[in-house]
Amino acid sequence: MRKNPSHLRKRQLQRDNTGSLPLGEPVFLAVGYIRRPHGVRGEMVMDLLTDFPERLVPGKRLYLGEEHLPVQIRSVRPALQAMLIAFEGFEDRDQVAAFRNQYLYVRADELPPLPEGEYYHHQLLGLTVFDQAGHSLGVLSEILETGANDVYVVRDEQGREVLLPVIEGVILEVDLKTHRLIVNPPEWL
Structure with a gap:
């Protein structure tokens, strides 16, 4: 499996067909x-x-x-x-x-816990994504595995998508406790 930046490595276990707990965690x-x-x-x-x-x-x-x-x-x-x-x-x-x-x-x-900085996909899906200024970009709705690096698909309330490459400098912080993902969107967005 490819490695994401050391602060964001994750393991994929599941893509679909799961039940959910009230907090959004799959059963x-x-x-x-x-x-x-x-x-x-x-x-x-x-x-x-x-x-x-x-x-x-x-x-x-x-x-x-x-x-x-x-x-x-x-x-x-x-x-x-x-x-x-x-x-x-x-x-x-x-x-x-x-x-x-x-x-x-x-x-x-x-599931066994992953090392610091690694996440299961189900932990990341549903996080609210914010830029560094605190503006909401939407919700992380999908993770694409492209070959070079993963890509996070972020959808806003109007259904528009933002694609964020999972590379150092773009994905800055994952905070599972506050359900937030802080990013520095590339200039072309």
Whole structure:
């Protein structure tokens, strides 16, 4: 994964399909997407949606589908550009066929803390963005991964977008306690 400026590095876990707490924090974050059964012993092909696949280990509790069915990993192993995963109590292909095309989640309150200056995407989305003079530019509504650096999409009340490159000198301060992001917009804005 690319590094943002040292004061803004983050990890992406999830892009969509989460519930929300009253304060806007997701209850569950998607770490995988179950595509289809594989073989006859209950394994399934899973696309990874996490930067931390090493945390998906046998015995780990996850939550499956929109109902957040608790499941425990029986086995997990790499397979080409995906993973093969199996759950305790689901030993054959017929039992896991119903899990096709469902997201696999972790609880947000069980996430390990990141080092100082690193943030999960769900912590940044929804922050109110201000320039150095204290003028509101809108709300951080999306994070684009472009290759060179991430880009924050900020939308104001009229729906206009401002695109801010996540580079040192533009993104100045993240304050999760006050729900604010302080930026120095590029001159072309």
